Amino acid sequence: MDFSKLVEELWKKFFSKVDEKTKGDIIKWFSPKCVIIGTGAHEFYTGLDNFLCAFANEMTERNDIEFNLKNIWCEQMQFDSKTCLVYGKIYVLGESEDKSVLINMDGRFTLIFHMVEGHWEIIHIHYSIPNQEQGYGEYYPKTLLKKVQELQSINDEMRALAQKDGLTGQCH
Numbered sequence: 195m196d197f198s199k200l201v202e203e204l205w206k207k208f209f210s211k212v213d214e215k216t217k218g219d220i221i222k223w224f225s226p227k228c229v230i231i232g233t234g235a236h237e238f239y240t241g242l243d244n245f246l247c248a249f250a251n252e253m254t255e256r257n258d259i260e261f262n263l264k265n266i267w268c269e270q271m272q273f274d275s276k277t278c279l280v281y282g283k284i285y286v287l288g289e290s291e292d293k294s295v296l297i298n299m300d301g302r303f304t305l306i307f308h309m310v311e312g313h314w315e316i317i318h319i320h321y322s323i324p325n326q327e328q329g330y331g332e333y334y335p336k337t338l339l340k341k342v343q344e345l346q347s348i349n350d351e352m353r354a355l356a357q358k359d360g361l362t363g364q365c366h
Contacts, residue, residue, distance in 0.1 A: 197270040201280045209261040209286055212253055221246070225308070225315035233301070233323050234263055259295055262287040268303075276309035299323055333365065 213357050221242065224297065229259045230239040239245040268282025290296030306318040327338035355366050 196279075197278050197280045197305075198268045198282075201268050201270075201282070202266055205266055205284055205303075206263055209263050209288075210299060217253075223307075223314070223316045225259050225310065225317045228316055251343075258291045259288045259297065260291075261286055263299065264272075267364055278307045278314075280305045280307070293332075343364045 200223075200267045204220055204285070207220050210216060212220075224242050224245070226242045228239075228242055228245070230245050231237065239248060252263075263284070263286050265285040266282065268280050271279045271281070273279065281302070286297060286299045286301070289295060301321055301323045303319065303321045305316055307314045308317045309315075325335050328335040329337035359365075
């Protein structure tokens with residue numbers, strides 16, 4: 195089975211205007227016992243029912259957002275005859291009609307498919323967005339800390355200058 199192609203189609207459907215038919219086309223692949231992890235701290239769902247509650251809330255919130263899937267690539271790795279991992283990257287832009295919501299998500303994902311009673315199910319999805327404060331080649335966000343320290347140093351210098359009389363150099 196070409197899981198990479200299937201995953202591309204599922205992401206395209208997810209970022210389209212989701213009606214009940216599209217929603218059904220997506221969730222028919224999910225195991226009732228799936229685990230789904232998204233980018234938000236609250237986006238950790240164990241079981242399809244928990245995810246569907248959150249998905250319903252998300253659908254009302256994103257009703258007026260027009261998503262534009264700019265790029266997607268993925269590859270599959272078959273572990274055995276019953277398990278397949280699909281991993282990849284996805285870039286999505288979006289904005290609401292009133293422009294109060296702007297979306298710029300350059301993310302990566304993994305999905306695990308598992309054969310259950312003769313049919314394939316998604317048992318796990320993980321979607322994440324890299325930390326933008328973490329510089330290339332860093333394993334922790336060191337660049338942001340360095341910028342904060344530089345700004346703190348400049349702030350300290352400006353505070354010291356503000357305490358001195360400009361003509362005499364005397365502190366107030």
